[in-house]
Amino acid sequence: MDRKLLAGDRAVVEEMSRIRKSAMQLGVLLREALAGDPTVGAAFEELTNSISRVFAVLEGGLRLDAGVLSPPPHQISTKKRKIYPATDRQGGCRRRSHLPSKIVGSKTLNDGQTWRKYGQKEIQSSKNPRSYFRCTHKFDQGCMAVRQVQRSEEDPSTYLITYLGEHTCRDPAMAPQLFSTSDDNNTCLLSFGASRHRAEKEARVPASPFPSRKQESDEEGLSNLTTGGDDYFVIPAAEEPAVMTPTSGFLADLYFEAVFGFDHHGFLS
DNA sequence: AGGATTTGACCAGG
DNA sequence: CCTGGTCAAATCCT
Numbered sequence: 001m002d003r004k005l006l007a008g009d010r011a012v013v014e015e016m017s018r019i020r021k022s023a024m025q026l027g028v029l030l031r032e033a034l035a036g037d038p039t040v041g042a043a044f045e046e047l048t049n050s051i052s053r054v055f056a057v058l059e060g061g062l063r064l065d066a067g068v069l070s071p072p073p074h075q076i077s078t079k080k081r082k083i084y085p086a087t088d089r090q091g092g093c094r095r096r097s098h099l100p101s102k103i104v105g106s107k108t109l110n111d112g113q114t115w116r117k118y119g120q121k122e123i124q125s126s127k128n129p130r131s132y133f134r135c136t137h138k139f140d141q142g143c144m145a146v147r148q149v150q151r152s153e154e155d156p157s158t159y160l161i162t163y164l165g166e167h168t169c170r171d172p173a174m175a176p177q178l179f180s181t182s183d184d185n186n187t188c189l190l191s192f193g194a195s196r197h198r199a200e201k202e203a204r205v206p207a208s209p210f211p212s213r214k215q216e217s218d219e220e221g222l223s224n225l226t227t228g229g230d231d232y233f234v235i236p237a238a239e240e241p242a243v244m245t246p247t248s249g250f251l252a253d254l255y256f257e258a259v260f261g262f263d264h265h266g267f268l269s
Numbered sequence: 270a271g272g273a274t275t276t277g278a279c280c281a282g283g
Numbered sequence: 284c285c286t287g288g289t290c291a292a293a294t295c296c297t
Contacts, residue, residue: 116273116274117275118274118288118289119289120275121288121289123287124286130288146288
């Protein structure tokens with residue numbers, strides 16, 4: 001069942017990461033050079049699909065599971081601070097070891113879900129702070145969906161929203177909604193390998209208006225409670241068939257950073 | 270008054 | 284040791 005990550009496994013994963021990295025870089029260049037040529041997309045798609053399959057096998061074998069966001073039972077309670085003994089302090093790191101499940105670029109913070117902001121951080125690698133939101137129903141329904149919102153550096157009018165976990169809550173005000181790429185011409189979804197197995201379930205999003213007390217107008221704070229989405233573009237998964245790699249700008253930055261954990265500029269220059 | 274946001278502290282992963 | 288994700292008291296807002 002459990003098996004340790006052997007040195008050989010690690011080497012394979014690292015090597016595959018390099019391959020995927022190179023492939024993505026190549027894809028970016030090709031798309032820029034041969035924009036509109038369908039054969040480029042098809043060939044690149046095949047390549048990424050193969051890589052994806054390898055990762056699927058590796059991840060399956062190595063149990064590279066993502067998104068286990070189980071809430072400590074004792075935390076489900078009132079809103080007031082719980083006093084933890086120094087040795088049992090909960091207020092610390094919850095660093096998620098898994099990859100983001102979905103990254104969305106959006107002109108608005110509205111996504112049809114109700115979010116409550118629980119933190120904001122200055123991020124070393126970015127000029128803009130990152131805001132942290134959890135589902136409003138985290139405590140009453142145990143919904144573990146969270147999202148991180150950050151303004152794009154290159155396009156400050158755009159928010160980069162990373163969704164982690166999935167909504168398990170049932171908000172009567174929220175009809176079931178699906179990420180739709182059909183009616184939204186600038187939509188692209190970024191879904192990563194670690195969550196690939198539940199990508200389809202996570203493909204939920206906005207559409208319906210939702211009564212919000214405060215819109216996302218605030219500049220720095222990225223306030224919560226956003227409403228029916230528009231202006232979305234959901235970046236495609238590296239492992240998904242329809243790969244639409246962002247070719248430049250913040251999306252490319254984001255893409256590379258998310259997939260490979262580093263900035264691609266150095267490689268493309 | 271109650272719920273949401275702000276913000277500094279905490280702390281584990283890398 | 285640095286970074287980033289989370290907690291929760293203080294504060295703000297409705």
